[in-house]
Amino acid sequence: MTASTHVRKPGWFTVNVLNRTVAWTTRRGLSVWGSRVLAVRGRKSGEWRTTPVNLLTVDGEQYLVAPRGHVQWTHNMRAAGGGELRLGKKVDAFTATEVADDDKVPLLRAYLKRWKAEVGVFFNGVGPDSSDEELRRIAPDHPVFRITVES
Template sequence: MAEQRVRPPWWLKYVNKVFIGLSKLGVGGEKGPAILTVAGRKTGKPRTTPVTPMTVDGARYVVGGLPGADWVANARAAGTATLHQGRRTQQVRMTEMPAEQARPLLRQFPTLVPTGVSFVRNAGLVTEGTPDEFEALAGRLPVFRFDEI
């Protein structure tokens, strides 16, 4: 079954560039957004996007905020990425969680990444942003685990 693509807001590309620039200046530190760089699935060129990892039981995860996002397709194809957060840069393996394993992680997302709730709400995927609503997105919103290489 093909994943239904949700069109990103027109301003997202510009805001992402600002976040990437600020991150290069060291704004945000170890707790702020991270910059994920993945090889493009068609060109092989590095593609960069800001993400906000969350830690659950000592493992780090990231939720794809929009179904059909290009960075998600690139991560699936590449399997590995570079993660820059604060002054730290590391190579990671990205493992997509099956829906059953993603369900409890998505349930924690509104608490652990509150800034992501409004983004998903604005995309029309949730109305209130409750843990139940996010849990119901399992199988629709991808969740990746980062494992250091």
């Protein structure tokens, strides 16, 4: 896809308060604005790794966007080719296909329209009303995966 190494590591408050709170409520079956717990096997350890994510739906298709860039779960997703989305006791196994940079513009726009207040800081001033050119410029920094839930 891209050679970008863009990463925005979360601060202490995000790791220890926000992520844990969202993960806790999501594990109990309460989705916070589309939240799920993503579980994906570690590319080196093979152990399940979990992190809270926002599940984006556009035109009936589901996507995971990495607002913080090329983080551990994105590397693991590329290696594993899929994982699980968890909401309470409901577990959806899925396969993942990475979206090409040129195809990300409408997805990034939709993601920012829904979650800009939560994640906008990670997009360096680009928002849902930014031009296609601005969204295309940041596309390499934000992996996007199309999710296909296994039946």
